[in-house]
Amino acid sequence: MGEVLLFQDVTDFRHIEAHLVESSKMMAVGQLAAGVAHEFNNLIAGIFGYAQLLKINRDPKMIDRAVDVILSSSQRARHLTGSLLTFSRRRSGRREPVDLRSLIRDCVLLLGQQLEQDHIEIEESIPAFPELIADPGQLQQVFLNLLINAQQAQPDGGRITIKGTIETERIVVRIGDKGPGIDPEQVDKVFDPFYTTKGALGGDKVPGTGLGLTTAYNVLRNHGGSISVAQTSPEGTEFEIILPIRAVRADKESAASDADPGSSDERSHRGALVVNTDEVSRAQIAKVLQDLGHKADVPTSPSQAKALLQKTSYKLAFLDELPTQDRGSLYVEMRRGSERMPIIFITPKNRQEDFPGLDDPWTFLLHKPFRSRDLATLISRVMARSLKAAS
Ligand SMILES: Nc1ncnc2c1ncn2[C@@H]1O[C@H](COP(=O)(O)OP(=O)(O)O)[C@@H](O)[C@H]1O
Ligand SMILES: [Mg+2]
Numbered sequence: 001m002g003e004v005l006l007f008q009d010v011t012d013f014r015h016i017e018a019h020l021v022e023s024s025k026m027m028a029v030g031q032l033a034a035g036v037a038h039e040f041n042n043l044i045a046g047i048f049g050y051a052q053l054l055k056i057n058r059d060p061k062m063i064d065r066a067v068d069v070i071l072s073s074s075q076r077a078r079h080l081t082g083s084l085l086t087f088s089r090r091r092s093g094r095r096e097p098v099d100l101r102s103l104i105r106d107c108v109l110l111l112g113q114q115l116e117q118d119h120i121e122i123e124e125s126i127p128a129f130p131e132l133i134a135d136p137g138q139l140q141q142v143f144l145n146l147l148i149n150a151q152q153a154q155p156d157g158g159r160i161t162i163k164g165t166i167e168t169e170r171i172v173v174r175i176g177d178k179g180p181g182i183d184p185e186q187v188d189k190v191f192d193p194f195y196t197t198k199g200a201l202g203g204d205k206v207p208g209t210g211l212g213l214t215t216a217y218n219v220l221r222n223h224g225g226s227i228s229v230a231q232t233s234p235e236g237t238e239f240e241i242i243l244p245i246r247a248v249r250a251d252k253e254s255a256a257s258d259a260d261p262g263s264s265d266e267r268s269h270r271g272a273l274v275v276n277t278d279e280v281s282r283a284q285i286a287k288v289l290q291d292l293g294h295k296a297d298v299p300t301s302p303s304q305a306k307a308l309l310q311k312t313s314y315k316l317a318f319l320d321e322l323p324t325q326d327r328g329s330l331y332v333e334m335r336r337g338s339e340r341m342p343i344i345f346i347t348p349k350n351r352q353e354d355f356p357g358l359d360d361p362w363t364f365l366l367h368k369p370f371r372s373r374d375l376a377t378l379i380s381r382v383m384a385r386s387l388k389a390a391s
Contacts, residue, residue, distance in 0.1 A: 032110055032144070036080060039113040043073045043080075080109065094389070095339035098134045100171060100243070101126045104162060107143040111151065119157030120150075126164035129171050130245050133339065138219045142227075145212035146175045146239055152198065152206050153179025153237065161238075169245055174230060176238035187229055191217045216241075222359055271295030273312075275305040275330055276320035281346060281368055285318055288375045302326040309333045313341075316383065320346040320368075331356040340389055342382040346370075362386075 050066040108115075108122055115122065150160045158178035165172045182190060189195045191213045198208025213227070220227045223243060230240035271294045276282040282298060289296040294316070299305040302322060309330075317334050319327055327345075334343055335357070342362050349367040357363045366378060 032084075036084065036110060036113070039080065040077060042113075043077045046070075046073045079106070082106075084110065094135050094137075095133050096136065098132045098136045098139065100129045100132055100134075100139070100173075101164065103136060103140055104143050104164075104173070107140055107147055108162075110144065111147055115151060115160070118151060118155065120154055121159045122162065123159055124162045126162060126173070127166060129164065129166065132171070132243060132245065134223055134243070135219075139223070142216040142219050142241070143173075143175075145216050146241075149212060150175060150177035150179065150237075152208075153177050155206075166245075170225075171243045171245060173241045173243075174238050175241070176236055178236045181232040181234050181237050182229065184232075187232060190229065191227075222361070224359060271297065271314065272316040272318065273305065273308065273314045273334075274298045274318045274320075275302065275322065276318065276346075277322055278320050278368075281320055281370075284372060285320075285375065288372050288379065292376060292379055294379070302330055305330055306333050309336075313338060315341065315386065316379070317341060317343045318346060319343060321348070328356045335360075340386065342386055344378065344382065 047070050050069045054063065054066045104126060105124075108124070147160065154160075154177055161174070161176040163174045163176075186195075186197075192210070193214045194210040195213075196208040196210030198206045198210075216227050220241060220243070224246065225241065225243040227239060227241050230238040232238070272289050274282060274285050274289070274296055276285070276298070286296050286298055297308055297312070297314075299308055306329075310333075314334075319330060319334075322330070331343065334341060340362050342364060343357070343360075344364045344366055346366050346368050349369070364378065364382060366375070
């Protein structure tokens with residue numbers, strides 16, 4: 001009797017997606033490099049020039065002016081490297097508190113030099129957004145891709161508008177340009193992988209891979225959001241990005257410890273948590289965990305499980321058959337403060353059920369009845385992935 005473990009398919013799919021994200025990112029990095037290098041040169045030239053002046057001119061007014069320029073240029077340079085580092089961070093799927101407004105402003109900053117060269121004005125109106133729990137590197141990539149598209153659509157200058165609004169439970173950002181628009185017959189295709197009117201594929205000199213919008217689409221979907229073409233005409237194009245304001249943190253402290261992988265991983269991990277109403281699989285899971293050398297807490301009711309979750313941090317959790325509502329609220333409780341803890345849902349084979357967090361890269365599905373050997377394989381893989389993500 002062989003059980004099919006659904007998690008394998010999902011993992012493979014995510015693998016491909018991760019590669020797509022990565023190649024589109026490399027493309028954007030290439031497009032950014034020239035502009036950022038140029039801007040760095042300017043900043044360093046300023047710092048260097050004023051430092052040299054200070055050597056020969058000790059006039060107090062001069063000193064004040066020089067120190068001001070040196071400080072502001074270094075600050076800007078530090079900000080620029082900071083933004084580049086967030087962007088190039090490889091670890092994807094990582095969630096942390098994100099201030100979307102400064103993330104978008106950082107993207108504009110990274111592209112600033114190129115936009116100026118192309119005579120593109122930026123018109124921005126973004127309110128202070130509530131904090132999101134998101135992957136900052138991936139979101140930065142989304143906005144960079146959109147801004148680069150808007151820039152490429154206006155080679156002879158123009159304007160990019162960035163409008164942010166807060167609606168009930170969601171953040172909406174619209175990015176518009178004054179470019180030539182998208183061919184109405186092609187609008188449906190722009191999110192398709194490799195659809196491009198640029199580069200060798202599209203017969204254009206501007207480089208393009210056709211992966212920018214595909215990546216944006218995937219990243220936003222993984223964040224529970226969406227992207228669409230809000231409007232396009234020969235007068236310009238506007239993209240609309242929607243992100244849900246879920247998990248807004250009231251508690252800054254737990255948010256901070258989450259943002260720092262070191263500190264959250266050093267918290268006392270007691271092992272696995274098995275929340276289960278089915279005694280047979282509960283005993284089976286506990287035995288397998290024990291054989292693999294993991295400690296396990298096995299509460300006998302959802303409320304006991306919640307109490308344990310409030311004082312303990314686990315490295316792995318199982319959620320077996322439970323009333324939908326309990327499962328939903330336990331899932332939320334498990335995710336609070338542990339964005340990357342693997343959660344394995346267990347469900348009888350052949351039953352169609354809706355699970356919370358199906359878009360969450362750290363949830364897995366296991367059908368029962370299962371063989372202990374298959375469970376052991378799943379646990380080992382999930383833990384290996386978890387360790388890798390933390391390293
Ligand atoms: N702002 C825009 N204005 C006009 N066309 C656009 C715009 N953004 C995207 N497109 C169209 O969608 C295509 C796909 O975009 P994208 O996935 O970013 O790939 P790439 O930019 O590498 O071509 C582009 O080639 C272009 O034809
Ligand atoms: Mg693009």
